[in-house]
Amino acid sequence: MNVIPLSMPDITDAEIQAVVDVLRSRRLSIGPRQARFEEMVAERAGRRHGIAVSSGTAGLHLVMQALGIGPGDEVITTPFSFIASANCILYVGATPVFVDIDPRSLNMDPANIEAAITERTKAILAVEVFGNTAHMDAIAKIAQAHELVLIEDCCEGLGGRHRGRPVGSFGRVGVFGFYPNKQITTGEGGMIVTDDDHLAAACRSMRNQGRTDLEIRGDTPALSTGHGWLEHVRLGYNYRLSEIGCALGIAQMERLDEILEARRRVANLYIQKLMDWQDLMLPTVESPTDMSWFVFVVRLNDLYGPVERDRIIAGLRRHDIGSANYFPCIHLQPFYRERFGYERGALPVAESVSQRCIALPFFNSLDETQVELIVHTLSVMLQREQLMRKA
Numbered sequence: 001m002n003v004i005p006l007s008m009p010d011i012t013d014a015e016i017q018a019v020v021d022v023l024r025s026r027r028l029s030i031g032p033r034q035a036r037f038e039e040m041v042a043e044r045a046g047r048r049h050g051i052a053v054s055s056g057t058a059g060l061h062l063v064m065q066a067l068g069i070g071p072g073d074e075v076i077t078t079p080f081s082f083i084a085s086a087n088c089i090l091y092v093g094a095t096p097v098f099v100d101i102d103p104r105s106l107n108m109d110p111a112n113i114e115a116a117i118t119e120r121t122k123a124i125l126a127v128e129v130f131g132n133t134a135h136m137d138a139i140a141k142i143a144q145a146h147e148l149v150l151i152e153d154c155c156e157g158l159g160g161r162h163r164g165r166p167v168g169s170f171g172r173v174g175v176f177g178f179y180p181n182k183q184i185t186t187g188e189g190g191m192i193v194t195d196d197d198h199l200a201a202a203c204r205s206m207r208n209q210g211r212t213d214l215e216i217r218g219d220t221p222a223l224s225t226g227h228g229w230l231e232h233v234r235l236g237y238n239y240r241l242s243e244i245g246c247a248l249g250i251a252q253m254e255r256l257d258e259i260l261e262a263r264r265r266v267a268n269l270y271i272q273k274l275m276d277w278q279d280l281m282l283p284t285v286e287s288p289t290d291m292s293w294f295v296f297v298v299r300l301n302d303l304y305g306p307v308e309r310d311r312i313i314a315g316l317r318r319h320d321i322g323s324a325n326y327f328p329c330i331h332l333q334p335f336y337r338e339r340f341g342y343e344r345g346a347l348p349v350a351e352s353v354s355q356r357c358i359a360l361p362f363f364n365s366l367d368e369t370q371v372e373l374i375v376h377t378l379s380v381m382l383q384r385e386q387l388m389r390k391a
């Protein structure tokens with residue numbers, strides 16, 4: 001167990017009480033908390049519909065399926081992300097087309113998207129990497145001009161805004177994730193948000209075994225076995241989110257502004273203390289108040305390579321400080337290389353950045369003393385590298 005973990009969910013008595021209340025109610029799935037949680041997240045994203053699902057990955061899968069994306073279709077996306085944002089393209093048999101990123105924001109470079117469009121392109125799947133919302137308006141414009149569907153994988157961006165517009169409102173559809181390291185958590189969980197009534201209905205049905213939308217008042221339908229529970233109008237899945245998860249989500253959403261503020265405070269502490277370090281590049285944000293901080297990732301300058309970076313991460317961990325290499329490039333993951341024949345150098349900016357990134361501990365309750373310890377330990381590791389370089 002790290003003395004300072006990489007990440008930690010922010011759970012208060014309100015969350016614990018909310019979960020206990022569900023258990024006492026005996027209504028553990030498909031109930032009033034699901035509807036309420038959906039409303040809260042949809043409202044925050046400026047959307048008409050929210051569809052709670054069992055994970056962000058499940059939500060992305062449903063969205064791809066509901067949009068009718070399939071074999072022969074190309075989907076333009078980023079190589080610098082968590083793997084789920086590309087895997088969902090493979091789930092439906094479509095082809096991911098990775099385009100290189102902007103070295104400052106670390107999101108897809110809009111110019112590279114334009115260049116990658118072919119007549120097989122069906123959609124653009126954009127990610128607000130590390131919570132940075134840069135280029136979302138430009139990407140939305142490109143999608144519109146070329147009549148492509150924009151899917152927003154906003155799993156890292158809850159509560160952020162870009163030029164006044166909330167994260168989750170840019171695409172035809174957006175997907176949030178609530179794994180314990182995200183801004184808010186439901187343990188496991190996710191949420192699809194959209195204004196498209198048909199898409200919403202399809203996703204609702206598919207998350208619930210392809211049933212038609214069910215009345216949620218009264219008993220859980222499965223327990224009363226009425227309401228057409230055993231009629232399935234399409235191929236579906238069990239991607240439901242339990243009432244326990246939804247209750248946790250509601251309690252977290254009620255505290256969202258407080259949570260985002262706490263994360264901003266921690267990010268600012270790091271920025272203050274690391275600002276003048278020659279060896280590091282700090283996260284660049286156009287407008288800091290628009291950023292929803294997901295993680296705090298620093299980048300080593302180009303005197304450092306992957307060997308040095310990994311040694312620094314190992315050094316931090318030896319001192320019981322959580323650290324990680326967010327993100328290795330998706331196109332260079334073993335099964336992507338095997339399947340699509342990607343070679344090193346294919347996407348030079350993403351590859352160069354991803355070899356030099358270090359995620360530092362980042363969670364709401366991180367205090368100044370802890371940040372000082374992390375910063376001090378990191379400085380020792382960097383000094384060690386400088387000595388090794390000279391030797």
Ligand SMILES: *Cc1c(COP(=O)(O)O)cnc(C)c1O
Nearest residue numbers: 055056057082084085155177179
């Ligand atoms: C977290 C995340 C997801 C979804 O993750 P789940 O663990 O399935 O909830 C998808 N895409 C990105 C970019 C993520 O960071």
